[in-house]
Amino acid sequence: MLINKQFSSVNTKVSAMKSKTLMDKDYINIMQLSSMEDVLDYLIDNTVYQDVLWDLRGKEVNRNIIENRLFRYRETLIEKLMIYVDDKYKDLFKKFLLLYEIEDLKLIFKAIRGRINPQYIDTYLFSNSKYATIDFPRLLEQNTLTGILNSLKDTIYYRLIEPYYKELDDKFNFYLEMALDKFYYHELMESIHKFPYSIINKYEEIFRNKIDLYNLEWIYRATKYFELSKDEILNFALDNGFKYDINRLQKILRTFDPKNPQKSIKGSQYEFLFSPEYNMDLFMERRINRYIYYQTQKLYRSSILSFGKTISFIELIEFEIKDIFTIIESKRYQMPANEVSKYLIRTIEVK
Numbered sequence: 001m002l003i004n005k006q007f008s009s010v011n012t013k014v015s016a017m018k019s020k021t022l023m024d025k026d027y028i029n030i031m032q033l034s035s036m037e038d039v040l041d042y043l044i045d046n047t048v049y050q051d052v053l054w055d056l057r058g059k060e061v062n063r064n065i066i067e068n069r070l071f072r073y074r075e076t077l078i079e080k081l082m083i084y085v086d087d088k089y090k091d092l093f094k095k096f097l098l099l100y101e102i103e104d105l106k107l108i109f110k111a112i113r114g115r116i117n118p119q120y121i122d123t124y125l126f127s128n129s130k131y132a133t134i135d136f137p138r139l140l141e142q143n144t145l146t147g148i149l150n151s152l153k154d155t156i157y158y159r160l161i162e163p164y165y166k167e168l169d170d171k172f173n174f175y176l177e178m179a180l181d182k183f184y185y186h187e188l189m190e191s192i193h194k195f196p197y198s199i200i201n202k203y204e205e206i207f208r209n210k211i212d213l214y215n216l217e218w219i220y221r222a223t224k225y226f227e228l229s230k231d232e233i234l235n236f237a238l239d240n241g242f243k244y245d246i247n248r249l250q251k252i253l254r255t256f257d258p259k260n261p262q263k264s265i266k267g268s269q270y271e272f273l274f275s276p277e278y279n280m281d282l283f284m285e286r287r288i289n290r291y292i293y294y295q296t297q298k299l300y301r302s303s304i305l306s307f308g309k310t311i312s313f314i315e316l317i318e319f320e321i322k323d324i325f326t327i328i329e330s331k332r333y334q335m336p337a338n339e340v341s342k343y344l345i346r347t348i349e350v351k
Helices: 002-018 024-031 035-044 051-058 062-084 087-112 118-124 136-140 143-153 159-163 168-192 197-225 230-235 244-257 261-265 281-301 305-334 336-343
Strands: none
Touching: 002 062, 002 261, 002 305, 024 035, 024 087, 024 118, 024 305, 024 336, 035 051, 035 305, 051 062, 062 087, 062 118, 062 305, 087 136, 087 168, 087 305, 118 136, 136 143, 143 159, 143 261, 159 168, 168 197, 197 244, 197 281, 197 305, 230 244, 244 261, 281 305, 305 336
């Protein structure tokens, strides 16, 4: 009974938040606008994102700053929902926030390696959470790789990064991103496993579907573009896939042909990933997101007095932000709305 009351309270809040998300007409309207500045004005005037964008109106901004603000909005929503749940659920929400901490850590390493101007790095940082485990102001004071590593010695990240820091620049950045991504999914899965299966089973299945798809995408890209051994490829695969554990991935990898990737997963629920329709490399990420989006949408609609409604809403907001950013990015190329719609995660008919 107490669990149902808790879910009732948080789900009421979620329903109110969901009612303020973008409608199809909003996507169509911003797809038809001609510039990034016009999209920014529309979001400020007509959407809940005005809360994080209002002070950018009329200023010279770039896409990264807008993206930063949009994801900070999701971060704020997660923190608001944490008020309504007990510690076990708070722990899972904190793992969602961990994503932004990890992305910021990647940015700082790019800055120290000269890939981003350090002068502007603080404008690109995503994490603004009181739950951050890293002292980012202290990291930003460092101007060497060794200095950053020393600042991370008391964190979980040190053991993840230290083995690679002597690698050449390109290899270091690659190993760093792969190790941090694997760590994030491991941490999220560990938190999910703390729940009784009856409470979180549907979301766990969706999450593990996502792991399967990311691993298949990784095998495809690694065999096609990178000079890596099969052991290295498997080492960076994510754990806890739904249909494809490490043993099955190993079998696929033995005969995987990036020129005919469908052959390796023929008859599986993921065969669509390697469909030759459109440009496979260009649309693969969108196919993954779209598959997970519709599963998540189904979970949201089917959940009443359950945690599924809350956790699926958190995921749906991320998809919404990704679609907004895709539309903003399209303004660089002056793409017509019917063309832009092909790249969106959700399906929207543009006449």
